[in-house]
Amino acid sequence: MADIADKKPNVNAKVKKAKGGGGGGGGGGGKKKEVKKETGLGLTKKKDENFGEWYSEVVVHGEMIEYYDISGCYILRPWTMAIWEIMQAFFDAEIKKMKIKNCYFPLFVSPAVLEKEKDHIEGFAPEVAWVTKSGKSELEVPIAIRPTSETVMYPYYSKWIRGHRDLPLKLNQWCNVVRWEFSNPTPFIRSREFLWQEGHTAFATKEEADKEVLEILELYRRIYEEFLAIPVVKGKKSENEKFAGGLYTTSVEAFVPNTGRGVQGATSHCLGQNFAKMFDITFENEKGEKAMIWQNSWAYSTRTIGVMVMVHGDDKGLVLPPKVASVQAVVIPVPFKDADTQAIFDACLKTVEELTEAGLRVEADLRDNYSPGWKYSHWELKGVPLRIEIGPKDLEKKQVRLARRDNSSKVDIPMVDLVKEVKETLEKIQQNLFDVAKQKRDASIQLAKTWDEFTAALGEKKLILAPWCDEQAVEEDVKARTKGEIGAAKSLCSPFDQPELPEGTLCFASGKPAKKWTYWGRSY
Numbered sequence: 282m283a284d285i286a287d288k289k290p291n292v293n294a295k296v297k298k299a300k301g302g303g304g305g306g307g308g309g310g311g312k313k314k315e316v317k318k319e320t321g322l323g324l325t326k327k328k329d330e331n332f333g334e335w336y337s338e339v340v341v342h343g344e345m346i347e348y349y350d351i352s353g354c355y356i357l358r359p360w361t362m363a364i365w366e367i368m369q370a371f372f373d374a375e376i377k378k379m380k381i382k383n384c385y386f387p388l389f390v391s392p393a394v395l396e397k398e399k400d401h402i403e404g405f406a407p408e409v410a411w412v413t414k415s416g417k418s419e420l421e422v423p424i425a426i427r428p429t430s431e432t433v434m435y436p437y438y439s440k441w442i443r444g445h446r447d448l449p450l451k452l453n454q455w456c457n458v459v460r461w462e463f464s465n466p467t468p469f470i471r472s473r474e475f476l477w478q479e480g481h482t483a484f485a486t487k488e489e490a491d492k493e494v495l496e497i498l499e500l501y502r503r504i505y506e507e508f509l510a511i512p513v514v515k516g517k518k519s520e521n522e523k524f525a526g527g528l529y530t531t532s533v534e535a536f537v538p539n540t541g542r543g544v545q546g547a548t549s550h551c552l553g554q555n556f557a558k559m560f561d562i563t564f565e566n567e568k569g570e571k572a573m574i575w576q577n578s579w580a581y582s583t584r585t586i587g588v589m590v591m592v593h594g595d596d597k598g599l600v601l602p603p604k605v606a607s608v609q610a611v612v613i614p615v616p617f618k619d620a621d622t623q624a625i626f627d628a629c630l631k632t633v634e635e636l637t638e639a640g641l642r643v644e645a646d647l648r649d650n651y652s653p654g655w656k657y658s659h660w661e662l663k664g665v666p667l668r669i670e671i672g673p674k675d676l677e678k679k680q681v682r683l684a685r686r687d688n689s690s691k692v693d694i695p696m697v698d699l700v701k702e703v704k705e706t707l708e709k710i711q712q713n714l715f716d717v718a719k720q721k722r723d724a725s726i727q728l729a730k731t732w733d734e735f736t737a738a739l740g741e742k743k744l745i746l747a748p749w750c751d752e753q754a755v756e757e758d759v760k761a762r763t764k765g766e767i768g769a770a771k772s773l774c775s776p777f778d779q780p781e782l783p784e785g786t787l788c789f790a791s792g793k794p795a796k797k798w799t800y801w802g803r804s805y
């Protein structure tokens with residue numbers, strides 16, 4: 282994946298401060314300057330020219346990530362954590378409505394427990410990190426760090442579930458997990474430690490489990506579409522791509538047009554009874570017979586934030602959807618030589634107060650050691666959805682200027698309409714980000730009915746929708762035939778929303794009768 286390696290930007294480069302007032306931008310009804318003064322804040326790489334380095338610069342200069350001295354590990358700064366917490370508040374409230382309870386299991390796993398479910402762990406074993414020492418002495422038994430918590434939790438499900446009245450058992454935990462990946466680490470997208478929630482539920486019947494899989498998947502869709510303004514496809518994973526320990530895997534799949542790669546956004550698995558067999562999780566049903574439970578597991582992680590940066594970010598930096606931005610609007614005073622600076626500052630504070638009272642997340646940047654122009658660039662880099670400028674002319678006319686981050690449009694609005702206008706504008710920004718992202722995603726979708734069409738589309742970084750025979754060997758073959766420097770193509774999902782498949786349609790790869798439409802592409 283040469284296009285997005287872990288390209289650490291020069292983190293020691295200090296941002297140059299612009300000296301003196303009145304930088305670029307020009308608010309307060311003053312004349313717009315033609316050329317923006319160099320603020321030293323700009324990114325050096327362009328999204329369309331060097332996506333990998335652009336991404337690293339954006340997450341670092343946007344103050345979301347700091348690189349760390351262990352490869353694949355990143356510091357999540359407050360600008361990131363605030364986004365995570367907003368999504369967490371939504372998801373946590375929704376799962377509580379579903380009667381799912383939070384809990385916390387230990388970070389450490391004994392080898393005996395980890396290796397209990399061999400099939401599940403086998404393929405993942407190289408990624409498991411181990412603690413082998415305490416101080417200078419070797420531990421008698423090394424201890425693994427959880428890469429996921431099936432084997433940690435299920436022995437206790439076995440203990441806690443006795444009769445049908447103990448079901449359903451529905452637990453979730455918000456935690457970190459460690460997977461010692463070796464391929465190109467990328468902030469948020471592929472890191473060795475990440476934050477997620479993992480849900481683990483147990484039911485008496487498959488019907489209940491099936492229903493929950495889709496309810497959770499719908500919450501994941503909402504996180505992407507309603508919060509992050511990213512269109513996703515809901516669907517089912519192929520046998521090759523499903524979680525090997527489970528029965529079937531559903532996912533939401535996003536797409537990054539710049540790189541032409543799919544991203545598995547979140548997964549909701551029905552585990553069937555595989556783990557119940559391994560961990561002996563049985564219960565006495567209503568008829569007094571011994572029966573095996575049905576299980577699900579599901580997760581979304583901080584990867585969501587990386588997808589948001591990749592999809593919405595631009596050459597000026599981050600672009601945050603208002604619903605997840607910790608600062609939805611920033612108020613910037615634009616003082617002018619002889620103007621009454623105090624009156625402008627007071628108007629800024631009053632603006633913050635009114636908007637905060639109306640339930641919006643708003644801050645003023647009243648620092649006197651930075652020019653307005655520098656502040657504009659700074660908050661653009663950090664992706665704040667809306668800038669509110671107040672200068673002497675605005676005071677005079679009882680108005681403020683709104684400048685949108687998503688499309689750079691500017692409009693003066695009467696102060697009396699402040700709350701209404703700002704609320705409406707934020708909603709429009711949220712909607713516009715989704716619409717633009719969807720338009721780009723849809724423009725990237727390419728139907729491919731033959732192998733030649735498929736490879737051509739793959740070369741053009743498309744998200745490929747192809748009729749498929751749904752055979753594992755054929756997917757293996759597609760992988761082998763597309764293997765190259767930048768990674769092989771694989772199936773992403775078979776969308777639940779299936780286009781019509783006319784009788785006699787053949788598989789793009791095998792020429793056998795096609796069973797379904799499936800999305801294919803390279804992926805993260």
Ligand code: 87F
Pocket residue numbers: 401402405406408409428429430431460479480524548550578579580
């Ligand atoms: C890496 C090392 C060890 C993924 C791993 O998706 C084990 C694993 O089991 C592993 N990487 N997985 C699959 C995780 C499946 C499942 N776990 C609960 C989820 C949702 C949350």
